[in-house]
Amino acid sequence: MEILDQISDFIQQGNMDEVARLTNSTIExxxxxxxxxxxxLVSGMGIIGEKFKNNEVFVPEMLIAARAMNKALEILEPxxxxxxxxxxGTLVIGSVEGDLHDIGKNLVxxxxxxxxxxxxxxxxxxxxxxxxxxxxxxxxxxxGLSALLTTTMTNMEDTIKGxxxxxxxxxxxxxxxxxxxxxxxxxxxxxxxPDAASAVGVARSLLTS
Ligand code: B1M
Numbered sequence: 001m002e003i004l005d006q007i008s009d010f011i012q013q014g015n016m017d018e019v020a021r022l023t024n025s026t027i028e029x030x031x032x033x034x035x036x037x038x039x040x041l042v043s044g045m046g047i048i049g050e051k052f053k054n055n056e057v058f059v060p061e062m063l064i065a066a067r068a069m070n071k072a073l074e075i076l077e078p079x080x081x082x083x084x085x086x087x088x089g090t091l092v093i094g095s096v097e098g099d100l101h102d103i104g105k106n107l108v109x110x111x112x113x114x115x116x117x118x119x120x121x122x123x124x125x126x127x128x129x130x131x132x133x134x135x136x137x138x139x140x141x142x143x144g145l146s147a148l149l150t151t152t153m154t155n156m157e158d159t160i161k162g163x164x165x166x167x168x169x170x171x172x173x174x175x176x177x178x179x180x181x182x183x184x185x186x187x188x189x190x191x192x193x194p195d196a197a198s199a200v201g202v203a204r205s206l207l208t209s
Contacts, residue, residue, distance in 0.1 A: 011044025014064030049197030
């Protein structure tokens, strides 16, 4: 549908005003919120996410695209509640204890939101106990741990050990610049993603595994 392709293009350009205008038009045309999200918004974020992964665009472009996407989701929210859209899953996300970096974590959250997940963002400097408590209270499918410092990435293991101690099967996804696949395996995380765009794919594969 042409209008959904246009929404996808304007998301990639980060043109919030045009995304908002076209989102309102699609509602007037009775196009379902699910189609608007899947074929317009998620499609656009997916394309820019790939470009980000390949260093073709950078953080500012991602944040501008995300701002446009958030605006559209705001407009669509009442429609989504009416249409009772099924969430793809729930992710509790945050930067681990001692870590105040949040730009990458926010991008990961945005990609998940764009892919139809419910996001509970606990912010920065989040303790293992708080991750676990929030995930339990919200019957989350995933906990997403972000760390940017070699001194804080070691705190990720506390959450994983805490979940194991309580026999909880919530999957843990980890990421952040100093991490490696090897480190993720060593701390027994369920999944590791090197960037925001691949994180959603990793989570989806964990849901089916
Ligand atoms: Co800080 N900082 N910083 N910093 N900072 C780094 C990380 C550092 C590499 C700079 C350097 O020395 N070259 C260095 C870490 C060294 C190390 O440990 N190896 C460092 C340091 C040392 C520090 C302080 C200790 C400095 C000081 O006070 N002496 C201090 C620590 C504060 C703390 O956390 N306790 C500090 C503070 C800060 C600021 C507050 C000034 C600011 C943060 C602002 C904010 O986030 N709101 C800041 C910044 C901006 C940086 C740099 C410049 C940029 C980080 C960033 O946002 N990158 C960084 C140097 C650099 O990277 N060039 C640096 C962009 C972002 C999109 O990438 O976060 O990697 P990234 O996220 C990616 C992936 O990693 C992945 O996806 C994202 C998108 O693709 N990803 C996940 C991230 N989380 C994921 C979770 C997932 C999956 C994927 O699943 C859940």
